[in-house]
Structure formats: C-alpha cells, structure tokens
Amino acid sequence: MADARGAGVVHAADGPRELQHHFDSMAQQxxxxxxxxxxxxxxxxxxxxGLFTAYTIYRWMYSAGFADASRHMDVRLGTINTAVLICSxxxxxxxxxxxxxGRRRPLMGFxxxxxxxxxxxxxxxxxxxxxxxxNHLFPGAGFHYAGPHGRPAELFFSLYFAMTGLHALxxxxxxxxxTVLLVQARKGRYGTGWSTPVEMTxxxxxxxxxxxIFLFPLLYLIGRHAH
Amino acid sequence: MAAAEYIEPVxxxxxxxxxxxKYGVKSWLLTRxxxxxxxxxxxxxxxxxxxxxxxxxxxxxxxxxxxxxxxxAETYNKLFTMHGLVMIFFFLIPSIPAVLGNxxxxxxxxxxxxxxxxxxxxxxxIYVVGALFTLWAVVHGGVDxxxxxxTPYSTASSNGHVIATAVGVFITGFSSILTGLNFIVTxxxxxxxxxxxxxxxxxxWSHYATSLIMVLGxxxxxxxxxxxxxxxxFRLGIFDPALGGDPILFQHLFWFYSHPAVYxxxxxxxxxxxxxxxxxxxxxxxGYKFVAFASVAxxxxxxxxxxxxxxxxxxxxxAGLIFSVLSFFVAxxxxxxxxxWTATMYRGSISWRTPMLYAFGFIGLxxxxxxxxxxxxxxxxxxxxxxxxFIIAHFHYIMVGGAIMGYLGGMHYWWPKIxxxxxxxxxxxxxxxxxxxxxxxxxxxxxxxxxxxxxxRYHAYPPEFQVLNVMSTAGASILGIGYIxxxxxxxxxxxxxxxxxxxxxxxxxxxxxxxxxxxxxxxIVPPVVDRDPYIYSPEVETIG
Numbered sequence: 055m056a057d058a059r060g061a062g063v064v065h066a067a068d069g070p071r072e073l074q075h076h077f078d079s080m081a082q083q084x085x086x087x088x089x090x091x092x093x094x095x096x097x098x099x100x101x102x103x104g105l106f107t108a109y110t111i112y113r114w115m116y117s118a119g120f121a122d123a124s125r126h127m128d129v130r131l132g133t134i135n136t137a138v139l140i141c142s143x144x145x146x147x148x149x150x151x152x153x154x155x156g157r158r159r160p161l162m163g164f165x166x167x168x169x170x171x172x173x174x175x176x177x178x179x180x181x182x183x184x185x186x187x188x189n190h191l192f193p194g195a196g197f198h199y200a201g202p203h204g205r206p207a208e209l210f211f212s213l214y215f216a217m218t219g220l221h222a223l224x225x226x227x228x229x230x231x232x233t234v235l236l237v238q239a240r241k242g243r244y245g246t247g248w249s250t251p252v253e254m255t256x257x258x259x260x261x262x263x264x265x266x267i268f269l270f271p272l273l274y275l276i277g278r279h280a281h
Numbered sequence: 282m283a284a285a286e287y288i289e290p291v292x293x294x295x296x297x298x299x300x301x302x303k304y305g306v307k308s309w310l311l312t313r314x315x316x317x318x319x320x321x322x323x324x325x326x327x328x329x330x331x332x333x334x335x336x337x338x339x340x341x342x343x344x345x346x347x348x349x350x351x352x353x354a355e356t357y358n359k360l361f362t363m364h365g366l367v368m369i370f371f372f373l374i375p376s377i378p379a380v381l382g383n384x385x386x387x388x389x390x391x392x393x394x395x396x397x398x399x400x401x402x403x404x405x406x407i408y409v410v411g412a413l414f415t416l417w418a419v420v421h422g423g424v425d426x427x428x429x430x431x432t433p434y435s436t437a438s439s440n441g442h443v444i445a446t447a448v449g450v451f452i453t454g455f456s457s458i459l460t461g462l463n464f465i466v467t468x469x470x471x472x473x474x475x476x477x478x479x480x481x482x483x484x485x486w487s488h489y490a491t492s493l494i495m496v497l498g499x500x501x502x503x504x505x506x507x508x509x510x511x512x513x514x515f516r517l518g519i520f521d522p523a524l525g526g527d528p529i530l531f532q533h534l535f536w537f538y539s540h541p542a543v544y545x546x547x548x549x550x551x552x553x554x555x556x557x558x559x560x561x562x563x564x565x566x567x568g569y570k571f572v573a574f575a576s577v578a579x580x581x582x583x584x585x586x587x588x589x590x591x592x593x594x595x596x597x598x599x600a601g602l603i604f605s606v607l608s609f610f611v612a613x614x615x616x617x618x619x620x621x622w623t624a625t626m627y628r629g630s631i632s633w634r635t636p637m638l639y640a641f642g643f644i645g646l647x648x649x650x651x652x653x654x655x656x657x658x659x660x661x662x663x664x665x666x667x668x669x670x671f672i673i674a675h676f677h678y679i680m681v682g683g684a685i686m687g688y689l690g691g692m693h694y695w696w697p698k699i700x701x702x703x704x705x706x707x708x709x710x711x712x713x714x715x716x717x718x719x720x721x722x723x724x725x726x727x728x729x730x731x732x733x734x735x736x737x738r739y740h741a742y743p744p745e746f747q748v749l750n751v752m753s754t755a756g757a758s759i760l761g762i763g764y765i766x767x768x769x770x771x772x773x774x775x776x777x778x779x780x781x782x783x784x785x786x787x788x789x790x791x792x793x794x795x796x797x798x799x800x801x802x803x804x805i806v807p808p809v810v811d812r813d814p815y816i817y818s819p820e821v822e823t824i825g
Contacts, residue, residue, distance in 0.1 A: 074398075075393065075802075076392065076393040076394035076395075076396075076398065076471075077471075082470055082471070085469075085470045086396040086397070086466050086467075086469075086470040086471070089465070089466045089469055089470060090396065090397060090462060090463075090466045093462045093465060093466065093496055094462060096496065096497070097458050097462070097496055097497075097499070097500045098500070100497055100498075100500040100501050101500035101501070101503060101504050102504070103500075103501065103504075104500075104501045104504035104505055104508070104534050105504055105508070107530075107533075107534065108508065108519060108530060108534075111527065111530055112526075112527075115527070116525070193515060193517050193518075194515045194516050194517065195516065205518070205524060205525035206525060208517070208518060208524065208525070209517075209518055209519065209524075209525050209526065212511075212512075212515075212517040212518065212519055213519070216507075216508065216511060216519075220507075
C-alpha cells in the first residue's frame with residue numbers, strides 16, 4: 055500500500071488482495087502468521103514466568119504468611135471473574151468459528167459478547183483493587199497489615215498487584231484488538247477466504263485467560279484448604 | 282572479471298536497486314525493505330558503538346595512573362556502567378543480527394523479505410525509543426549501578442537515573458524479541474523451493490539459534506527489569522532483604538537472560554566466520570551438520586549455566602557444582618566449531634583477504650576467551666579471580682575479540698553486496714592488523730592484572746599495577762584508531778569506491794547470485810535451489 059511499487063504490485067494483483075507482496079501464497083502467509091503468533095505467546099509465557107518464579111520462591115520461603123495474606127482475597131468475586139473469563143473464551147472461540155464460516159452477523163455478535171465479558175472482568179477487578187487499597191493492602195508506605203505476617207503479606211500483595219496488573223493490561227490490549235476486529239468485521243473484511251486476524255486474536259485471548267486460570271488458585275485459594 | 286567492471290565508465294544510467302529506487306527521508310523512515318531497515322540499524326548501532334567507545338576511552342584514561350585523578354569515584358562508576366549498557370544492549374546485541382542478519386537472511390533463503398516487514402520496521406523504532414530513554418539518562422547525569430542493575434543497590438540506594446535507563450533497556454528488549462521472532466518465522470516459512478534445512482548457509486543456522494535465545498530469554502529480562510522499576514517506584518520489597526525479599530532471586534532472573542545474551546552476541550559472529558572461512562579456503566565447510574547443530578547446542582546449553590555468575594553470591598554449593606559442570610559442557614560445541622573451521626582450512630586454497638584476516642583473528646581470540654572461560658567455570662579458580670580484571674579480559678576476548686571481529690569481518694565480506702562498492706583492500710588489511718594488535722595490547726595485560734588481584738570497577742589502584750595498565754591504555758588508543766579506519770573508508774567507498782560485481786569473492790550463497798546492490802525484491806528471478814551449500818569445485822573460477 056504505502057510502498058506499493060515495482061514487483062510488489064504486479065505480484066499482489068495475481069492473488070487475493072490480502073496477500074502481501076513478499077509471500078507466494080495465502081497458505082504460506084497463514085503459516086507465517088500462525089507460527090509468529092504462537093512464538094509470541096511463548097515469549098509471553100516467559101514474560102509471566104519471571105513473576106511466577108518469584109511467586110514460587112516466596113511462597114516456599116513464607117508459606118504461612120502467603121496463606122494468611124491469601125485469606126484477604128474476595129473468593130466470591132474471584133470465582134465470578136473466573137467464570138466470566140471462561141465464558142469469554144467460549145464466545146471468542148465461537149467468533150473464530152463464525153469468521154471461518156464467513157458468517158458476518160454472528161461474528162459481530164460474538165466479538166461484542168467477548169468484549170462485554172472482558173469489560174465485566176475488568177470492572178470486577180477494579181472493584182477488588184479499590185477494596186484492597188481501602189483496606190491498606192496496597193504495598194508501599196501506606197501498607198498496613200495486622201498480625202505477625204506483615205512482611206510476607208506485603209510481598210504477597212506486591213506480587214498480587216504485579217501479576218494481576220500485568221494480566222489486566224493484557225486484557226485491555228485484547229479489548230483494543232477486539233475493537234479493531236469488530237470494526238473490520240462490520241465492513242465485511244473477514245470471510246471464508248481470510249480470517250487470520252480473528253484467529254490470531256483468538257489465540258491471544260485464550261492465552262490471557264489461561265494465565266488467569268493459574269493466577270486464580272495461586273492467589274485466591276491457597277489459604278482455603280483445610281489444615 | 283572484477284577488473285572489467287572497474288574500467289567501465291559509470292555514464293550508463295544506473296540500474297534500479299534498493300538504494301536508488303526511492304529517495305528522501307520518508308522513503309527510509311517508512312521503508313519495509315529489510316535491506317533498508319538493516320541500514321537504519323547500521324547507522325544507529327554505529328553511533329552507539331562510538332558512544333560506548335567514548336566511555337571506554339575515559340575509563341582507560343583514568344586508569345593510566347594509579348591515583349584517581351581524572352574523574353571522581355562516582356563518575357567512574359557511571360562511566361563503566363554506561364559503557365557496559367551502551368555496548369551490550371545498544372551495540373552488541375543488535376549488531377550482527379539486526380544489520381547483517383536483517384540484510385542477508387531473506388537473501389540467503391531466496392525470499393523477497395522477512396515474514397513480517399512492518400514488524401521489522403517497528404523493531405527498529407522500538408530500539409530507537411529505548412535508545413532515547415537511555416540517552417536521556419546519560420545526558421542527565423547517568424546511572425551508576427553497573428550494567429547488571431544488582432539489587433538492592435539499584436532499587437534502594439543508587440541515586441542515578443535507574444528508572445529511565447531500566448525503561449530504555451526494557452523497551453529495547455522488545456526490539457530484540459520481535460527481531461528474533463521475525464527471523465524464526467522467516468526461516469521456517471519463506472525458504473526458496475529446494476532449500477531444505479541442511480542446505481541452509483550456516484549463517485542462517487546460527488541466526489536461528491540466536492533467535493531462539495532472543496525469543497526465550499529476553500522476556501525474562503524484561504519482567505525482571507519491570508520488577509526492579511516497580512520496586513524502586515513503589516518501595517516494594519521484592520528484592521530488598523530489609524523488606525523480606527531476596528536479592529539473589531534478582532541475580533538468578535537477571536543471569537537467566539544475561540548469560541544466554543552472551544551467546545546472542547557470539548553465535549551470529551560464528552555464523553559469519555563459517556561463511557568467510559569456507560569462501561576464502563575454497564572448500565566446503567568441514568562437518569556441516571556438526572557446525573549447524575553446535576549452534577543449537579550452544580543456545581540450549583546457554584540456558585542451563587547462568588548460576589556460574591553467582592558462585593560467590595551465596596547460592597548453594599551443590600547448585601554451584603552443577604552449574605560448573607554444565608558450563609564445561611558449553612566448551613564442547615564451541616570447540617567443535619573451532620576444530621571444524623580449522624579442518625575446513627586444512628589443505629584449502631586460502632586467500633588472505635580482509636574478511637579472512639578477521640576470521641583468523643576471531644578463531645584465535647575466541648579460543649583464548651573460551652579457554653579462560655573454562656578457568657572461570659571452575660569453582661575454585663573463580664573464587665580467586667572473581668570480580669578481578671581476569672573476568673574483564675575474558676569477556677572482552679569473547680565480545681570484542683570474538684563478536685566485534687566477526688561483525689567487522691562480516692561487514693567487509695558483505696560490504697560489496699550492501700553498498701555495491703568495493704572497499705580499499707590494502708587499507709582494510711592494515712586496519713585489521715591495527716585492530717588485532719590494539720586489541721591484544723589492551724586486553725592481554727588485563728588477564729595478568731586480574732590474576733595478580735586487581736579488582737574491577739575501581740578508579741584507583743596500587744602503583745605496582747601501573748605498567749600493565751599503561752600498556753592497556755596504549756592498546757586502547759591503537760584499537761580506537763583501528764575502529765575509526767573502517768568507518769572512514771566504508772563511507773569513502775560509497776562515493777569513490779570501485780563498483781562491485783555481483784559476486785566479488787566467487788562465493789556460493791544465494792545472496793551472491795543477484796546484482797550488487799540487490800533490487801528491492803532481492804532477486805530478478807526467484808531462485809530455486811538444487812544443491813548443498815559451499816560447493817566449491819575447481820571449475821569455479823578462483824578469486825581475482
């Protein structure tokens with residue numbers, strides 16, 4: 055487009071308009087996109103991996119303190135949020151399915167539903183954050199924690215805010231991607247021939263959900279099991 | 282054949298190539314051509330190379346005399362920190378991959394571009410944004426944590442611009458991640474018909490291995506630096522022992538990336554050396570598959586040895602033992618490469634062109650750097666020489682003697698392809714010699730200094746160390762001149778150099794089967810590959 059010149063234009067004219075000039079075929083382009091997305095998710099796993107490592111070390115060093123701090127989580131809200139996210143994964147999968155079948159209206163509907171569920175998750179999360187901050191559980195100068203586990207609890211909440219904060223950031227990015235998809239879907243860009251962006255965003259969305267599936271028990275449930 | 286090209290007047294209208302297809306700043310800043318992006322990187326990393334060199338110059342000037350008379354201790358701390366940060370994150374890590382890899386990988390595999398051209402351009406912009414943060418920190422007083430950002434100093438005590446620098450390194454890391462991702466996908470999906478994995482040039486194999494490290498390691502550095510920044514801003518205790526945190530955890534996370542990062546710097550150089558050695562020995566590379574898999578083995582083993590940076594940090598003795606043994610293993614694939622290059626040269630028809638001089642330099646210096654690495658991987662010896670100049674000498678033999686020699690060798694080897702011009706051979710040989718002499722005079726005395734017990738990171742030292750330090754500083758001045766020479770004659774050659782033929786070295790790679798400089802789409806006719814790489818047979822003309 056911007057640098058449509060020379061051989062690029064000639065070649066692109068041979069294939070569908072979504073085929074970029076440097077690929078030979080749609081299949082090759084699709085392969086590249088998929089592999090690229092999966093690799094990106096691998097980098098994301100390692101990115102979160104650093105925090106999970108820190109969590110593991112401190113949970114091992116301060117297991118009683120972490121369990122104690124975990125009791126300050128609102129399990130009810132956490133469970134609701136987990137359910138909300140799992141449902142959003144379902145609607146996202148349906149969106150990918152609809153896009154591949156070239157069904158425009160269901161695609162738009164499922165994308166919108168995924169966005170609503172994503173927003174609901176973020177809203178509930180924000181409410182939890184507000185409660186923690188109100189209860190002086192945000193680490194730093196204002197942190198206040200009764201009982202013998204003050205220091206470990208502060209570490210727990212440091213990791214809690216870092217991990218769920220990064221997760222929420224990923225949700226917001228996902229929300230942005232879904233917005234773009236919705237606009238493009240409305241224009242009828244995706245059909246049986248080409249729906250790669252929907253599929254790739256789907257992979258990303260599922261990944262972000264899976265991160266939560268790990269965060270939820272590690273942060274909310276460790277203080278719950280019977281002694 | 283080269284001579285014929287030379288006499289021909291340049292009056293005929295120039296053929297359209299990637300350099301003259303469009304003019305203007307916009308055509309460069311918005312380009313998606315991997316070759317132009319490679320040149321954008323070349324300009325940026327050259328700037329940072331000389332900035333990092335300036336810091337090194339000031340360090341060496343301070344160390345000319347035993348007294349701390351040129352700069353104060355605090356300033357000195359900032360100088361070696363900024364030298365390390367700039368050289369590692371803004372020069373060495375992007376050097377060969379982002380310049381030569383970017384330029385050559387699509388051409389070597391017969392593709393029109395990388396798989397994600399826009400992402401490639403984005404990588405460069407991300408690099409620039411990260412660089413601007415770091416430059417801001419430099420201009421506003423610098424940072425003094427050492428390039429390693431060790432906690433709790435970096436999070437609790439240091440009063441330098443830790444956050445700005447950390448943000449710079451964090452952002453630049455994503456440029457590296459995206460470049461690695463782009464390379465892996467390109468090598469998997471964009472190869473020309475007939476170009477099977479074992480027909481790939483070894484340069485491509487080594488970049489594949491490098492990309493694996495970039496993709497798997499860099500995110501961990503990113504999240505670690507994120508934690509440091511968050512801890513510093515909110516006064517958290519993730520790594521602060523006073524608040525219950527564990528500073529050793531930081532070191533584990535940091536070196537999980539930063540040790541493999543050493544292989545990000547050396548593996549691409551090994552790829553360059555494989556190409557050069559084969560071309561200028563007129564022989565197929567000895568043990569192709571061993572060299573290819575050695576790259577992958579180095580990448581994999583590189584992830585299992587980070588603890589050898591922490592032998593005296595208080596990690597468990599058993600962990601130390603295991604990390605020590607695993608570190609020895611890295612020597613195996615590294616030695617495989619050195620032996621195979623040597624065997625390639627054996628009974629080869631060797632020509633002493635500039636790239637080959639750099640290859641010889643690389644093999645010798647890398648061997649010294651690698652063998653001293655074995656000393657350091659040995660627990661008992663490491664306790665003795667830890668944090669001394671022995672370490673400094675060791676890793677400069679790998680990073681300067683290895684990586685930069687490889688980079689310069691590659692720049693000379695592919696300069697005719699990149700610019701379409703020949704560099705002045707006599708001057709280039711002279712510069713290679715100056716660099717080799719200057720390098721050894723700078724860094725060999727540091728092995729002795731370190732073994733005698735001179736610690737690193739001090740701006741003053743006992744007078745008995747002065748002679749060796751003066752030698753080192755003298756060597757650094759020679760080295761500096763050696764580095765300015767290639768930059769000068771490369772720029773000179775762009776205007777006044779002889780026109781380069783398509784294949785000035787008589788080499789076999791696909792990148793030589795297309796005109797110099799190449800057209801935007803790389804090949805006039807998309808190539809099909811029907812043979813192994815490095816087939817040099819007697820009927821192929823020898824180099825003119």
